[in-house]
Amino acid sequence: MASASRPVSMKVVSVAETQKDESFFEKNERLGRKLSPHLTIYQPQLTSMLSICHRGTGLALGVGVWGLGLGALISSHDISHYVTMVEGLQLSGATLTALKFIIAYPAGYHTANGIRHLLWDTGRFLKIKEVYSTGYAMVATSFVLSAILALL
């Protein structure tokens, strides 16, 4: 049986022609390639936004925990001194509750979304419709949790 053949022409190319003296990143820049995955090519969606916020709130909690721990170690006053200082500001009840809500929100959000993540880890709620419905439910829960903390 005759095998199909096609003509191949060869061209001698010098190494200098094929290997430009540029890095991977320089080549991408020259060719106008975007880094992949490039955030700006995606439309904002609930899924990605909630995920980014989980990372952001995790970071905020980390900074808060380290700040409180180190603060307690290096401060010459105890917590009651700072409570008295805040009381001295004579803020209205509403302002105080609003400030407490802002401070509590990363904890409320990260806890609610953390539980959502842990449920995913058991293999549940992974269909795209469920990812969205648990997302909305989680946002509502995070507000309720943070409001409870702020009202304590």
Ligand code: HEM
């Ligand atoms: C002070 C308390 C906490 C701190 C400082 C903290 C911090 C963090 C940080 C920095 C991350 C990594 C985020 C990322 O890189 O995307 C993370 C992830 C995570 N956190 Fe927390 N967290 C805290 C409390 C909690 C709680 C109470 C829960 C659960 C109820 C939780 C559940 C999770 C889960 C499930 C992940 C992994 C999410 C994933 O798979 O991408 N965390 N946390």
